[in-house]
Amino acid sequence: MHSTNSAYKRFDKINGNFKxxxxxxxxxxxxxxxxxxxxxxxxxxxxxxxxxxxKIIEGKIVVLLFYEPSSRTFGSFSTAVKxxxxxxxxxxxxxxxxxxxxxxxxxxxIRVFEAYSDAIILRHPQVGSASKAAQxxxxxxxxxxxxxxxxxxxxxxxxxxxxxxxxxxxxNLTVLFAGDMxxxxxxxxxxxxxxxxxxxxxxxxxLPSLKLSRKEYSNFLNLGIKLVELESVNDIPKNAxxxxxxxxxxxxFKSIKDYEKTSNKFVVNQEFLDTYASKNTILMxxxxxxxxITPKVDDDPRAVYLKSQIRNGTYVRMALxxxxxx
Ligand code: CP
Numbered sequence: 001m002h003s004t005n006s007a008y009k010r011f012d013k014i015n016g017n018f019k020x021x022x023x024x025x026x027x028x029x030x031x032x033x034x035x036x037x038x039x040x041x042x043x044x045x046x047x048x049x050x051x052x053x054x055k056i057i058e059g060k061i062v063v064l065l066f067y068e069p070s071s072r073t074f075g076s077f078s079t080a081v082k083x084x085x086x087x088x089x090x091x092x093x094x095x096x097x098x099x100x101x102x103x104x105x106x107x108x109x110i111r112v113f114e115a116y117s118d119a120i121i122l123r124h125p126q127v128g129s130a131s132k133a134a135q136x137x138x139x140x141x142x143x144x145x146x147x148x149x150x151x152x153x154x155x156x157x158x159x160x161x162x163x164x165x166x167x168x169x170x171x172n173l174t175v176l177f178a179g180d181m182x183x184x185x186x187x188x189x190x191x192x193x194x195x196x197x198x199x200x201x202x203x204x205x206x207l208p209s210l211k212l213s214r215k216e217y218s219n220f221l222n223l224g225i226k227l228v229e230l231e232s233v234n235d236i237p238k239n240a241x242x243x244x245x246x247x248x249x250x251x252x253f254k255s256i257k258d259y260e261k262t263s264n265k266f267v268v269n270q271e272f273l274d275t276y277a278s279k280n281t282i283l284m285x286x287x288x289x290x291x292x293i294t295p296k297v298d299d300d301p302r303a304v305y306l307k308s309q310i311r312n313g314t315y316v317r318m319a320l321x322x323x324x325x326x
Contacts, residue, residue: 008131008151018323022134023143025151026192034170034196038161040319041312048083048314057086057325060118064090065109066145067124068251072287072313073145073154077121080317086325089116110136118325121145125251141324149183149252155286156189158316162309163242166282171197174239178205178266179246179292181212186286187246188216195225203237205230207262210248233266236276243268243277245285245292245305269294277302284309 008025014033021028047054062081066074074092081088091113094100100109106129113120114137122130123145130144146152164170175194177187181204194200204212204227211229212220220227230236245268253259268283277283285293285305297303 008128011131011134018320019326020141021324022130022141023153023320023324024130024134025144026153026156026189026196029153029193029196031170031196034157034160034193037157037316037319037323038164040322041161041315044083044315044318044322045311048079048318053085054083055085056322057081057084057118060086060325061116062086062088062119062121062321062325063113063117064088064092064121064145065094065113065123066090066092067095067122067129068146070123070145072310073123073152076310076313076317077145077154077321079314080321083314084318084322086118086321089113106132107136110142114138114140119143119321122147124148143320143324146185148185149188149249150185151189151192152185152286153189154317154320155186155313156193157320158309158312159186159190159244159284159286160193161312161316162284162304163282165308165312166304167241169197170194170200172199173197173241174201174203174237175242175244176203176205176236176240177244177246180210180248180262181206182210183249183252184246187244190244191220191225191227192223195220195223201226201228203228203230203235203240205233205236205266207231207265210262233272233276238276239278240281243281243283245283245289247285247288247290247292250290264291267292267294268297270296270300273297273300273302 008027011024011028014028078088110133119141121143122133125148127148127150129147134142144153248263250259283303
């Protein structure tokens, strides 16, 4: 089995069949799998927008176990489960509010929630935690909702869908990433996602200290994707189809001082967008943003981060849950 990272090595490829599978890494996906999922999305949008009753996963219970803060991933998964007729058990900050406080282990916590549910959606600060949970929970699928600086596969599925919706293709694209390449799990998964398609060129703009680790850089190159690292805005390609701006991941720094040395070096305001982007570029951001895109840019038609990118999160997660739990 192909894998770029030992933390995700053990997991089954989707291979056209999502049913009961853990969703841990983009390593599990092929172009065909992504197409199967995307074909479901218009139906999911229809259900969500028209308040059409749906009983696709009626009777199923999905546990949302979130050890780290979240607005979008938590909110859209919670919404998605309900839109397709299931119910949720929502455990936020289990390290403060569950029996973990009394000393219960991660392993036992996963076993307990496995017993109550049909699927576990896990966000956790440790790389490899979803992978570990999936090995513990033998009876229900585990979906990775972000494992530390590792991966965020469902964010990538919605990001790819947003790009596909705009351009009608996922190949032959020029994509500029900016911000935190080192710690950004959304960046890591999206690079793997774009590497599934031919002729994509990815430019990675960051401070030297926030470049991809050399190990990760070489793992990604081995996937056959073209990566160009940049340190200056003057080197931004003029023809980029997609800008993928990201937050510097403050919570991954050892000290606030170290973080402050890095924050808001590449800020998109209207002038910056007009100078360096093309008229057809789309501006994406997984959010939250903390100053790296000014609010005035929100109304620019190229800005999709508070529009389709957010909404697609619910529709794509509905499609994924439908396929995994059908
Ligand atoms: N994009 C994303 O993962 O946002 P949240 O941390 O709010 O879920």
